[in-house]
Amino acid sequence: MKTTITEVHKYVGQEVTIGAWLANKRSSGKIAFLQLRDGTGFIQGVVVKNDVSEDIFQKAKSLSQESSLYVTGTIQEDSRSPFGYELLVTNIEVLHEAVDYPITPKNHGTEFLMDHRHLWLRSRKQHAVMKIRNEIIRATYEFFNQNGFVKVDPPILTGSAPEGTTELFKTKYFDEDAFLSQSGQLYMEAAAMALGKVFSFGPTFRAEKSKTRRHLIEFWMIEPEMAFYEFEDSLKVQEEYVAYIVQSVFKNCSLELDRLERDKSKLENIATPFPRITYDDAIKFLHEKGFDDIKWGDDFGAPHETAIADHFDKPVFITHYPTSIKPFYMQPAPDRDDVVLCADMIAPEGYGEIIGGSERIHDYELLKQRIEEHNLPLAAYQWYLDLSKYGSVPHSGFGLGLERTVAWISGVEHVRETIPFPRLLNRLYP
Ligand code: 4AD
Missing domain, CATH: 2.40.50.140 (Nucleic acid-binding proteins)
Structure with missing residues (x-):
């Protein structure tokens, strides 16, 4: 047999x-x-x-x-x-018969292992991480299907950029310029107006010159978008979704978590509701903790995020960031226009931001004004503006970075081990 x-x-x-x-x-x-x-x-x-x-x-x-x-x-x-x-x-x-297999049971340096990624994938540790990645993807489809979402696939070759224009990969599209997608969000907003609740799962590309344990050049994002969902409604989906994938891994990948020597007690109690802190309070908290390097209006760096996350034993939402440091499409808070209705979800144990999301502007004039203020080419966004021209509704969405989520749940230090063939600043092979 x-x-x-x-x-x-x-x-x-x-x-x-x-x-x-x-x-x-x-x-x-x-x-x-x-x-x-x-x-x-x-x-x-x-x-x-x-x-x-x-x-x-x-x-x-x-x-x-x-x-x-x-x-x-x-x-x-x-x-x-x-x-x-x-x-x-x-x-x-x-x-x-395999002769002189290069990866022996002795310890090898990371660069050597990365050069042999096509073989390194066979090791017990990498096997466990890939199984956990697969379980998160499986649970993602299950969660969104069970909750009435429709899977929609946005394009990879795009003409417009949601997250700012500095990190784009440019390519030729016959006689025009095109960009590799850095987020499917704008297309998902269009899809939400057609199908109500939608989610996507696909590769995204950022030409970021960051060489940290949290940054990949090519990474996979899950992007849900929901018509008639306001800011609070979206936060609820986010915490339920993240709790669901953690519990799925906990239940179905016990052997793999043991193989990775993951402290399971850190995952066991990840249940809703997740704590929240506003950006204003986060700044105050950081000042109390002695971080004098940050002032209102600055974006958080990794040490700031980690200090905030260490205060909680579950993922934490940081909400209401300054308008000036966020993309053009975010809805202003109802009571003040210097902050927007957005939230980043920060994972525990120093794994950093795993979700970025917001309520979207649905007022045509304000959206047009924001596109102009961000010096984006209006012509490329005309189709997107149509969404707020014909039956505009409040809507919200978010993007979860798969690799950072895998890193956190698996307890793997660096995102390079959470994707089969990582694309990093200085690495296009294998
Ligand atoms: O916060 P970001 O940039 O949000 C967006 O792209 C929104 N348009 C999503 C949406 O609302 N539909 O990215 C979302 C998440 C981050 O929280 C992080 O987990 C991950 O994507 N991410 C990265 N992961 C690995 N390497 C990088 N260079 C990443 N940049 C973002």
Whole structure:
């Protein structure tokens, strides 16, 4: 019976064959332990000299790391292994012998591992992170589908830019200039006027010259947009969504969290409601904490965000930022026009901002004025202005950065390990 490692619980006491790679091995005189991986998981294969032919035992002892195999054996329960099962090997067929696999069990430097990202992905840690990433994506679709949202795909090649024009990747679009999308938001607003509640999930591109553990040049964003939702309504969706994905990972990726040595107690109690603090109060709080480098009107840097986040054990919303440091489309607060109805959600434990969102301006004249004030080319935004010209309604939305969210939930220090092939400031390969 051919099976995969995640399915072996169905075959306890039976003989199965697994297509696998040799991740690692060790042997003592009469017994060889093979660490096998097949993509679905990891299992230990045990080869006992007295139970197999001399030929098989010698083969097991001489196998090289990452050789591909068909391994046949009997599945046994094993309470000592975190996985709970092991394979008592009866036969090994070598499909391909890997010679001098570059990533050995010893420690390698990050640059070396990044140069070998196409192979590094095979390691236990990277496997766990990719499984958690996949679970967050799965739970995202589940959450939004269960709550009546329609998935809409905005374009990647765009003519207009929502988040300012300094970080755009420019490319030729026949005779015109085009930009790689830095956010699908404006298109999602159009879609919300057609379909009510929508969400997108796609790659976004920022030519940011930032070399930090939170910045990628290409990252994936989930962008919900909701017609007739005001600022408060949107905050509620955001906290429910984030609590939902954390609980999904907690429930469905227990093995992976253990493999990453994630402190699960930090995730267990992530439930709604999330705390909130206004930008004004955040500035006061930072001054009390001795941050003299920041004044009203400045954007927060990573140390500021971390100081605020450390005060709470759940993600925190920082709301009502100054109009001057936010994009053109944000709705002014009803009682004062120097701040806007926006919120950033800051993850605990120093992982930084995972969500940016706001209520959108839906007054045609104000929106036009803001586009002009931001020196954006009106012609490129004419279609967007149409949304507030024909049956304009209050609406809100937000964008969650997938990689920062994966980093936080997995407890991985740097976002470069949360995406299969990271695009960084100085890295386009592999
Ligand atoms: O705050 P941002 O720039 O918001 C927008 O783009 C809005 N248009 C979204 C919307 O309202 N539909 O980005 C949203 C999130 C951030 O909170 C962060 O998690 C992530 O995207 N992000 C990055 N992640 C990795 N690398 C980068 N360079 C990122 N820039 C933003």
